[in-house]
Amino acid sequence: MxxxxxxxxxxxxxxxxxxxxxxxxxxxxxxxxxxxxxxxxGAIPPHHCRLGSGDSNLTQEQRRIINIPRQEDGTFTSCHMFSEPQLHLLKNESNISVVSVVECQNGWTYDNSTFISTLATEVQSTPDIP
Known part of the structure; x- marks a missing residue:
């Protein structure tokens, strides 16, 4: 059957x-x-290291220039920052000697112009610091 x-x-x-x-x-x-x-x-918007309260005489852009290294294309790196502020960069000096760079210490600041809320911005945790 x-x-x-x-x-x-x-x-x-x-x-x-x-x-x-x-x-x-x-x-x-x-x-x-x-x-x-x-x-x-699931998108990861452009981001950079969150900066501390630092010098209040400087604008946000100036604080970013002295604290966050740039990539070859001129944009700020996403996950690294200078271990100490590089004030000579405010004078447009491209003379950068060997400068120590560390991973982000205080988390990240995200650009919310494209996406208001994503998984990356909601689960905004600081890196594991031993």
Missing amino acids: KFEDLLEELDGFGTFQKLLVFLSFIGRVSLPCHFLLNNYI
Whole structure:
């Protein structure tokens, strides 16, 4: 006896089977939304080390210049800072001798112009300091 014959003898594809198929489609319709959600909440916006309260005579941009090293393309590094402020950088001197760089000590400051809230900005923990 074939499966089709057995199914026909048991009254075929009935209400219960139709209900099961319908219930399985509910999860399948919402599943793509869950996959796409990570594209938005999983983004890591531009960020740099959070600066301490430091010198109040300097603007935020000046404090960033003396505390955070730049990459080759001119942007600030994301996860490193100078171990001590480099005040000579305010005079536009590109003469940087060997300067010690450390990982961020106080966490990060994120640019919220594109994304207001992401996983990276919500779970904003400081690096593990031994």
